[in-house]
Amino acid sequence: MPELPEVETVRQGLEHSVVGRTVRDVEVRHPRAVRRHVPGPGNGPENGMVDFAAALRGARLAAAHRRGKYLWLPFDSADRSSRALLAHLGMSGQLLVRPASAAQEPHLRVRMSFADDGPDLRFVDQRTFGALAVVPTDGDGIPVEIEHIAHDPLDERFDDADFVRALRRRRTGIKRALLDQTLISGVGNIYADEGLWHARLHYARPTETMRAAEIERLLTGLRAVLTAALAKRGTSFDSLYIDVDGSSGGFDQSLQVYGRAGRPCRRCGTPIRKDRFMNRSSHTCPRCQPRPRRARW
DNA sequence: CGGAGCTCCTGGGGGC
DNA sequence: TGCCCCCAGGAGCTCC
Numbered sequence: 001m002p003e004l005p006e007v008e009t010v011r012q013g014l015e016h017s018v019v020g021r022t023v024r025d026v027e028v029r030h031p032r033a034v035r036r037h038v039p040g041p042g043n044g045p046e047n048g049m050v051d052f053a054a055a056l057r058g059a060r061l062a063a064a065h066r067r068g069k070y071l072w073l074p075f076d077s078a079d080r081s082s083r084a085l086l087a088h089l090g091m092s093g094q095l096l097v098r099p100a101s102a103a104q105e106p107h108l109r110v111r112m113s114f115a116d117d118g119p120d121l122r123f124v125d126q127r128t129f130g131a132l133a134v135v136p137t138d139g140d141g142i143p144v145e146i147e148h149i150a151h152d153p154l155d156e157r158f159d160d161a162d163f164v165r166a167l168r169r170r171r172t173g174i175k176r177a178l179l180d181q182t183l184i185s186g187v188g189n190i191y192a193d194e195g196l197w198h199a200r201l202h203y204a205r206p207t208e209t210m211r212a213a214e215i216e217r218l219l220t221g222l223r224a225v226l227t228a229a230l231a232k233r234g235t236s237f238d239s240l241y242i243d244v245d246g247s248s249g250g251f252d253q254s255l256q257v258y259g260r261a262g263r264p265c266r267r268c269g270t271p272i273r274k275d276r277f278m279n280r281s282s283h284t285c286p287r288c289q290p291r292p293r294r295a296r297w
Numbered sequence: 298c299g300g301a302g303c304t305c306c307t308g309g310g311g312g313c
Numbered sequence: 314t315g316c317c318c319c320c321a322g323g324a325g326c327t328c329c
């Protein structure tokens with residue numbers, strides 16, 4: 001499940017292997033992969049697959065940026081300066097730099113070749129929750145589609161005091177808030193569970209009852225986990241996440257609660273508990289993270 | 298408009 | 314062995 005450490009690892013790979021290169025050809029092999037692409041006016045048939053490929057052909061990719069779990073590569077020629085290739089990996093999306101001669105992956109969705117005859121960039125996505133699009137960018141160079149995404153907790157622009165205020169105004173449970181990308185970005189199910197364990201907070205804790213010191217403790221825990229995971233190039237829990245070279249991340253060995261149901265808490269030895277919550281799994285230590293009296297879902 | 302539920306999707310794995 | 318169902322979950326959408 002690509003979250004901040006995984007997406008940032010992919011971004012670094014793209015910066016190294018794709019930035020500065022010019023797209024020669026684009027092959028869209030599955031319409032769902034470009035479902036978020038909006039064909040521009042006067043761009044021929046109202047066919048997102050055709051328009052996406054046409055918009056990308058000939059573009060020189062000038063940089064690789066990330067906001068939360070989104071990646072984008074702005075185009076740099078003058079007439080394309082306000083457009084970018086936007087990518088979200090969803091649950092199982094992979095951006096792979098592969099030799100043009102390499103065999104097709106089973107779930108290859110989009111294939112891009114480059115004018116320099118170097119390796120392809122391939123978008124492979126088993127569960128098809130991910131997507132690519134060519135989109136307009138605003139005056140700050142940010143895709144309009146993702147202006148609503150908050151800064152992530154490793155970003156120096158992230159304002160702790162603003163987050164404390166915004167969180168305490170919410171009327172929901174803390175995990176639901178952590179997964180809301182308009183409040184804090186880059187955190188998904190794995191790192192939310194890990195961060196809450198580090199801060200000894202239960203996922204159903206009502207946000208409006210949280211003290212500023214508890215929220216700071218949570219940010220400290222999240223930052224520790226995200227930083228350590230990034231250093232290991234991410235978590236490859238179900239092997240669907242790999243970086244642009246096809247290598248796995250190593251942080252799954254360091255997970256404290258996620259995927260450890262029934263096994264002892266490494267702090268107190270109590271068996272880790274797994275609950276269904278928000279139509280997904282949540283992992284807690286029942287002793288370190290007691291359920292609040294007034295739980296909020 | 299904030300909050301919460303629904304939905305998209307595929308392949309691995311467990312149960313029978 | 315084969316088949317069915319559950320499970321993994323990010324985020325846009327819809328409804329209240």
